[in-house]
Amino acid sequence: MRYLPHTREDIEQMLQVVGATDLDALFSSIPDDCLRKKEMNLPEPLTEWELNGHMDHLAAGMGASPACKVFMGAGSYNHYIPEITRQLLLRSEFFTAYTPYQPEISQGTLQTIFEYQTLVCRLLGMDVANASMYDGASGLAEALLMAIRVSHRKKVAVSRAVHPLYRKVVETYFAPTDYEVVELPVGVDGRTDFSGLKDLGELACVALQSPNFFGCIEDLESAGKAIHADKKTLFVTAFSEPLAYGLLKNPGVCGADIVCGEGQSFGIPQSFGGPGLGMFAARQPYVRAMPGRLVGKTVDRDGKTGFVLTLATREQHIRREKATSNICSNQGLCATASTMYMAAMGGTGIRELSRLNRDRAEYLKASLAGAGYASAFTAPTFNEFVVRFPEGFSDTWQALLKKKIVAGLHLAPWYPELSDCWLMCVTEAIDKNDIDGLVKEVTR
Amino acid sequence: MKEKMGTTGLIFNEPLLWEKGSPGRKGLSLPRRDVAEAPLDDALTGDGPDFPDLSELDVVRHFTRLSQWNFGVDSGMYPLGSCTMKYNPRTNERQASIPGFANAHPLLPPSLCQGALALMYDLQGYLAEITGLPAVTLQPAAGAHGELTGMLIFAAYHKHKGKVRTRVLIPDTAHGTNPASATLCGFTAVPVKSGADGVLRPESVAELMDEDTAGIMVTNPNTLGLFEKNIRQVAAIVHEKGGLIYCDGANMNAIMGIVNIGDIGVDVLHLNLHKTFSTPHGGGGPGAGPVCVTRQLEPFLPIPRVVKEGNSYRLDEDGPLSVGKVHAFFGNFGILLRACCYILSMGNHLKQASQYAVLNANYIKESLKGHYHLPYDQPCMHECVFTDKLQQEHHVATLDIAKRLMDHGFHPPTIYFPLVVSGAIMIEPTETESKETLDQFIDAMKQIAREARQCPDCLHESPQFPKVRRLDETAAARKPCLRG
Numbered sequence: 060m061r062y063l064p065h066t067r068e069d070i071e072q073m074l075q076v077v078g079a080t081d082l083d084a085l086f087s088s089i090p091d092d093c094l095r096k097k098e099m100n101l102p103e104p105l106t107e108w109e110l111n112g113h114m115d116h117l118a119a120g121m122g123a124s125p126a127c128k129v130f131m132g133a134g135s136y137n138h139y140i141p142e143i144t145r146q147l148l149l150r151s152e153f154f155t156a157y158t159p160y161q162p163e164i165s166q167g168t169l170q171t172i173f174e175y176q177t178l179v180c181r182l183l184g185m186d187v188a189n190a191s192m193y194d195g196a197s198g199l200a201e202a203l204l205m206a207i208r209v210s211h212r213k214k215v216a217v218s219r220a221v222h223p224l225y226r227k228v229v230e231t232y233f234a235p236t237d238y239e240v241v242e243l244p245v246g247v248d249g250r251t252d253f254s255g256l257k258d259l260g261e262l263a264c265v266a267l268q269s270p271n272f273f274g275c276i277e278d279l280e281s282a283g284k285a286i287h288a289d290k291k292t293l294f295v296t297a298f299s300e301p302l303a304y305g306l307l308k309n310p311g312v313c314g315a316d317i318v319c320g321e322g323q324s325f326g327i328p329q330s331f332g333g334p335g336l337g338m339f340a341a342r343q344p345y346v347r348a349m350p351g352r353l354v355g356k357t358v359d360r361d362g363k364t365g366f367v368l369t370l371a372t373r374e375q376h377i378r379r380e381k382a383t384s385n386i387c388s389n390q391g392l393c394a395t396a397s398t399m400y401m402a403a404m405g406g407t408g409i410r411e412l413s414r415l416n417r418d419r420a421e422y423l424k425a426s427l428a429g430a431g432y433a434s435a436f437t438a439p440t441f442n443e444f445v446v447r448f449p450e451g452f453s454d455t456w457q458a459l460l461k462k463k464i465v466a467g468l469h470l471a472p473w474y475p476e477l478s479d480c481w482l483m484c485v486t487e488a489i490d491k492n493d494i495d496g497l498v499k500e501v502t503r
Numbered sequence: 504m505k506e507k508m509g510t511t512g513l514i515f516n517e518p519l520l521w522e523k524g525s526p527g528r529k530g531l532s533l534p535r536r537d538v539a540e541a542p543l544d545d546a547l548t549g550d551g552p553d554f555p556d557l558s559e560l561d562v563v564r565h566f567t568r569l570s571q572w573n574f575g576v577d578s579g580m581y582p583l584g585s586c587t588m589k590y591n592p593r594t595n596e597r598q599a600s601i602p603g604f605a606n607a608h609p610l611l612p613p614s615l616c617q618g619a620l621a622l623m624y625d626l627q628g629y630l631a632e633i634t635g636l637p638a639v640t641l642q643p644a645a646g647a648h649g650e651l652t653g654m655l656i657f658a659a660y661h662k663h664k665g666k667v668r669t670r671v672l673i674p675d676t677a678h679g680t681n682p683a684s685a686t687l688c689g690f691t692a693v694p695v696k697s698g699a700d701g702v703l704r705p706e707s708v709a710e711l712m713d714e715d716t717a718g719i720m721v722t723n724p725n726t727l728g729l730f731e732k733n734i735r736q737v738a739a740i741v742h743e744k745g746g747l748i749y750c751d752g753a754n755m756n757a758i759m760g761i762v763n764i765g766d767i768g769v770d771v772l773h774l775n776l777h778k779t780f781s782t783p784h785g786g787g788g789p790g791a792g793p794v795c796v797t798r799q800l801e802p803f804l805p806i807p808r809v810v811k812e813g814n815s816y817r818l819d820e821d822g823p824l825s826v827g828k829v830h831a832f833f834g835n836f837g838i839l840l841r842a843c844c845y846i847l848s849m850g851n852h853l854k855q856a857s858q859y860a861v862l863n864a865n866y867i868k869e870s871l872k873g874h875y876h877l878p879y880d881q882p883c884m885h886e887c888v889f890t891d892k893l894q895q896e897h898h899v900a901t902l903d904i905a906k907r908l909m910d911h912g913f914h915p916p917t918i919y920f921p922l923v924v925s926g927a928i929m930i931e932p933t934e935t936e937s938k939e940t941l942d943q944f945i946d947a948m949k950q951i952a953r954e955a956r957q958c959p960d961c962l963h964e965s966p967q968f969p970k971v972r973r974l975d976e977t978a979a980a981r982k983p984c985l986r987g
Contacts, residue, residue, distance in 0.1 A: 060852040062590055062781075064937035065859055073938060077865040079882075082858045085865060086761055088882045089730045095763040099632055104850035107594050114844065117622055118603025122615025129608050134831060137606065141531040143559060145600075147566045155575035155591050157583055158787040160917075162976075163969040164909050167573035168786035171566070174520045177986040182552040187985045190787070193644035196831035204687075224831045231805070231827030235658035235688040276547055308549035321831070330599070331619045332609025332832025333644065334789035346983065352787065356987075357979035365971040369979040385683035387647040388777075392785025399566055402520055403530035405556035411533050413551070414540065421541035439544060460612060468610055491537040 060104065127463040128493050130423075132443045132484030133272070134195065134222050134299040135332060136324045139488055144326040144399045153395055158352075158388065162367045163359075168391065169366035172354040175398040182304050182401070183318045184311020185340035189351035191394040192337025192386065195321025196228035199266065199297050201350045201384060202319040202339065203229060206264035206293040207238055209348050214239045215263050218251040220271035222299055223473045249275035249436025249445065253285045264293035264317070269310070270303050273482065274420075274443035275436055283314030293317060300324055301338065303441045305413025317341045326400030327393050336393040346370070350384035412487060416442040420485040423494045427483075430502040435480050443484035445470065445477065448501070452481070459500055466497060507950075508579060508912025508943060514970050517568040519987050524555040530562045572970045573786075574914050580940050582867075584886045584917035584929025585678070585726060587756045587778035592848065595782065595841035604840060609832035613817045619836065620816035624809045626843040627793075633846075633853065634752070634772055635765030636795035640804040642834040646753055649773030649792025650684035650720070653749050655826040656771055656796065656803045657717045658688050660747065663803075663824060668717035668746075674703050675923045676725035678751050690717060697923065701727040701879045705736040712740055718747035718770075724754045726921035727879055728864065728886035728929070730762075738768025747771060747800075755779045756933070757861055757885035760854025764795075771796050780842035791838040805829050859934035860885040863941060867930055870945045874952040878924050886931035888924055899955040901926040903962040906973065907954065910966050911947035 065073075070082070079085050086094070105113060122129070124137050148154065152167060159165030159172075172190045179188035192198040203215045217226060219242045226240075233240055241259055246252040251267055265286045269277035279296065286294045296310035298320035304310075310318045322336035323329065341349055347370065355369035404412065420442040424434055427446055435445040446467070448455075459466050467481035474480070485494065557565075574581070581588035599605065607619055627639040643649040654671070661668045671685040674695045682692035693711060698704040708719065719741050723731040731737070738748050750769040756779045758764075764772050776782055777790035784790070796804060806825045807818035849856065861884055868877065868887035876892035891901040905915035905928070917929040932941060954961050966972065 060849065060855065062592060062849070062935055063852065063855060063859055064935065065862075069938040070859075070862065073862055073866045076869050077862065078869070079865070082862065085858065085861045085882065086730075088732060088884075089758075089762060090732050090735070092735060093730075093732070093762055093767050095635075095761055095766070097763075099760050099851055099853065101629060101632060101850045101853070102847065104852055105847045107848070110594060110598065110844060110848055113847065114598040114601060114604075117618035118601040119618065120615070121603035121607050121618045122611050123603050123606035123608075125602075125606075127615070129611075131608055131610060133610055135609050137608070139531075139534070143530070143563055147563065147570075149596065150567065150570040151577035152570040152573035152575045153566075153786055154783045155577045155581075155588075156573050156786045157581070157586050157588060157784040160583070161574075161905065161909070161915055162974045163906070163966050163971055164572075164574040164914065165786075166970055167569040167571065170517075170519070170569055170572075172786075173985075173987065177519075177521070178552070178554060180986050181554065193648060193789075193835075194831050197644070197648070197829070222831070224828065227828040228831060231655065231829055232687075234827065235655060235662075237689075278547075280546070304549070305551050306543070306549065307547055309552075312549065328600075328605040328837070329608055330605055331607040331616065331836040332834075333830065334835040334837050335831070346985070353983070353985055355979040356984040357975045359971040359974045361972055363971050365974045367974050367976050367979050369976070369983055369985075371980075385647045385651055385680045385687055387680045388645045388784075388788040388790050390644075390785075390789045391787030392783070393789055395786060398520075399562065401552075401554055402557055402562045402565065403559065404554065405524070405528065405530060406551055406554040407527060407556050408529050408531060408533060409554060410551040415534065415536060417543065418536075418538050418541050422538040439547060460614065465608070465611065465615070487534045490534065 122465060124488060127465065128489065129465040130483050130485065130497060131465050131468045133468050133482055134321060135329045136300060137329060137486050137488045138324050140326050140328065141403050143403060144396055147399050148396050159368060162365060166365060169354050171395050171398055173356060173366050175394045176354060178398060178401045179338050179340055182301060183340050184309035185318055186343040187346050188340035189349055189353055191389040192339050192351055193390060194333065194335045194337050195299055196225040198319035198337035198339050199225045200229045200232035202295050202317045203264060203266060205317060205348050205350060206295060209345055210263040210291050210293060212261050212263040213237065214241065214260065216241050216243050216259055216265045218243045218267045220245045220251050220273060221266060221268040221297055222272045225297065248438040249273045250277050250438045253282065256285055262292045264295045266295035266297060268297040270300055270441040273436055273445045274440040275438040276307060276441060279310055279313035287314060300441060302413050302416060305409035306417060322397050325397035327396050334390055334393055336390045336397055351386045352389055415487050419489065420444065423483060423485050426494065426498045430498060442486055443482055445480050445482050447479050448481055455501060464497060464500065466501060507947065509910045509968055511968050515568045517565060520565060521555045521987060523561055524557040526556050528556040528558045530557050530559045579912055580936055580944055581914040582916050582930045582932050583914060584931040585753060587931060587933055589781055589933040590935035591781055591783040592845060595844045598844045599837050599840050617816055620809050622840060622843055624811055624816055626839055629846045630774060630793055630795055633759055634795045635763035636772055637798055638801035638804060639793055639795045641793045641839050642805045642830045643792040643794060644830055644835050645788060645790040646773060646775040646792040647680040647684060648829060649794050650680055650751065651687055652794045652805060652829050653771045653773055654684050654688040656800055657747055659803045659826045660800060661717055668715055670716045672708065672711055672716060672719040674721060676727055676921055677720055677722040678726060678753055681720045681751060685720065701729045702731050703733055703737055705733050705740060708737050709740050712744050712746060714744055716746055718749060720749040720751060722751040722754065724757050724884040727888050728883040729879065730884055734767050753778060754885065757857055759857040761857055770800060776838055776842040781845040782838050782841040789835045789838055791835045856934045863932040863934060863936060866941060867932055867945060871948055874949050886929055889928045890924055891926040894955040897955045897959045899959050899962050901928055904928065904951055907951045907962045907965040908947060910968050913944055913947060
């Protein structure tokens with residue numbers, strides 16, 4: 060086996076040093092009744108080229124871009140990944156390293172994460188960001204738990220326009236606790252309706268998503284004012300499309316206290332939904348209540364600048380029973396990818412790209428409206444929006460699959476009241492020709 | 504090679520990203536603008552983020568230089584105990600980057616994602632075969648996330664049985680995240696002391712186990728690198744009171760093909776795919792932490808689940824007893840894929856991987872015995888634990904030994920863990936290190952033991968060769984500077 064270096068001679072010499080007669084004798088500390096009786100029944104090992112064939116075969120039937128035109132976002136976005144991001148990420152010193160427990164020989168990872176924290180803060184308008192969470196959904200669950208710790212209150216409100224899968228994960232995290240989640244309704248314009256907020260009692264936090272699941276840009280400024288009418292209630296903003304903040308007012312400017320979301324858009328392949336990148340940031344006073352790792356700047360013995368993991372006492376290392384969260388690993392390599400992406404984009408690039416995403420989505424929206432298919436909501440949107448299609452569109456949608464077009468996501472399973480609605484998405488990876496092609500097909 | 508591994512090389516300085524660049528530079532080409540600009544309300548429009556503008560070469564050099572300040576498995580031996588830093592096969596990267604997988608949207612209709620579903624279904628089967636626990640979820644995104652899922656299953660199971668239980672027993676030789684995972688699910692973590700031989704005593708468990716206790720979280724092999732040999736008796740005691748056995752499977756690398764976890768009384772087990780199944784750790788993640796359970800607990804696994812009907816696969820959302828979802832989509836599919844490829848290229852050689860991992864650890868243990876204090880002198884599994892007791896009389900501590908190893912060209916072992924051993928040095932060589940490399944490591948460790956006697960200050964002054972020397976972690980925590 061090519062990954063295992065030992066020759067028969069090596070094994071014999073080593074067994075001699077160890078004082079064992081054979082390899083089985085190495086396991087003498089395991090009682091007989093704990094030893095496995097039957098060999099594992101696994102397939103014969105594949106050679107490298109056999110494995111290539113097997114995987115190519117499995118991948119061949121997948122409906123992936125660029126062969127397939129996917130007008131579907133809903134928390135996973137098809138953006139160009141610059142070749143430098145892909146290649147730099149394969150630098151094996153980044154790639155095959157572990158958590159930087161030994162800072163002197165991990166400065167590459169540590170400085171990159173420090174840069175990541177900084178760029179995420181600048182993107183979201185926040186004071187501190189952690190070194191990443193698993194994904195947008197678990198990030199939201201952790202944000203709500205953090206608000207509960209900070210406010211000492213047990214009820215949280217979450218907008219119904221937050222990604223339904225994120226809300227499902229929140230439900231799972233909250234199930235064994237005595238904390239309560241209440242939902243805020245969606246108004247006719249596609250934005251969260253705050254009119255009933257006052258009747259909900261004492262809230263640890265109110266969580267919105269912007270752009271929300273329907274692609275609508277929430278009015279975060281008014282939301283912040285309404286939420287902060289109670290000074291102890293925290294304003295949590297989630298997102299699934301960070302690229303929007305190349306163009307939109309960021310959550311920090313609008314008064315958010317905790318911001319969390321999915322960073323897959325920034326240089327990370329969609330990869331059937333994972334790994335992604337949970338971005339997580341907050342205001343300075345809450346730093347010690349934050350979950351996850353943090354990297355801080357310091358100096359070495361000679362006064363040279365360097366970076367270390369810091370504030371680790373919040374984690375499991377020191378007071379196991381008192382840890383504020385069980386997060387141990389993070390999405391380090393994905394955070395690294397997004398740092399490379401943000402660096403390659405720059406402020407100028409991200410603004411232009413963000414605008415192009417919106418403009419192409421608006422072009423599709425206008426083209427569909429011109430063909431008689433109106434948007435379901437009136438609020439402004441970013442790169443996805445909800446459109447109503449006449450009865451029978453499901454058949455058209457199915458027929459388009461055969462032509463390698465995925466014409467949006469049907470909302471019926473998620474929102475029964477929107478059973479004639481589809482969530483459409485356009486990124487820079489879809490061009491005008493593709494859009495014209497789709498419009499032609501659906502109006503056929 | 505006679506010379507030591509570590510040496511000095513040309514190390515470049517490199518500023519922070521925003522200290523580089525010039526406004527207006529671009530590091531990538533943007534797609535052509537082929538549609539008109541759409542107006543947006545000024546009240547919603549922001550200024551855009553204050554990111555530096557860099558050229559493509561600026562970015563390439565920046566991250567290439569940063570990477571050179573890092574030590575990875577590809578740089579040298581990385582015997583970080585309990586982290587299983589084995590070789591990451593390159594072929595797995597090729598497979599993960601096939602466009603059909605890399606560009607796949609997670610909400611594709613089943614007809615367009617059969618390949619991904621088939622891979623997940625197969626992987627579930629392989630993990631069930633390896634562990635002996637028949638039902639598997641691939642959703643948890645990391646080991647600790649798997650622990651959390653396991654504890655959610657504990658909670659859901661007992662609730663279904665009609666009684667909410669409040670406590671979970673956790674041995675002092677279990678992994679560090681276990682108590683926090685239990686606490687997150689509303690349980691009180693109750694510590695259990697291990698016996699003088701470093702393993703759980705059934706009597707200790709019997710004393711603490713009652714009908715308010717949901718079960719026990721055992722790490723097996725434990726963090727001392729020892730097999731919990733009383734696991735069957737422990738399981739009987741816990742089951743007798745209606746509790747469940749959770750096994751933290753982070754150390755599975757020692758027992759593949761040797762122990763059938765399902766047969767020894769375990770009800771729930773998580774695996775760290777990034778450890779045992781060779782996926783790159785990436786500076787701290789992403790990992791993947793599938794959870795395997797008995798048939799009895801299958802209904803509680805997260806949804807959706809991949810099922811096979813005839814020759815096709817689909818996602819089943821139906822699960823009235825399920826704990827729900829723990830990840831927005833299906834978990835870290837890209838990591839699952841790499842682990843599956845590793846299993847496919849190893850087959851039954853996985854057993855050899857475990858045998859060699861254990862051989863390597865015992866070889867190091869026997870070779871360094873006498874040079875370093877060995878608190879539990881008995882056959883170990885895939886890792887062995889020494890202490891700094893013999894070096895203390897020269898005022899040399901575990902930290903100094905670890906830092907000196909860097910100068911010799913090795914990543915230090917895990918230090919000061921497990922907490923039950925004072926000044927612990929926990930070495931896990933893994934099966935992919937050759938005898939020559941192990942011999943070089945052993946030589947380096949012996950030389951450091953000599954230096955501790957002859958020139959303790961050489962150790963206090965180490966490391967000498969990396970880009971920075973010992974860093975002030977106290978100052979970093981006292982006045983945190985977390986962004987530039």
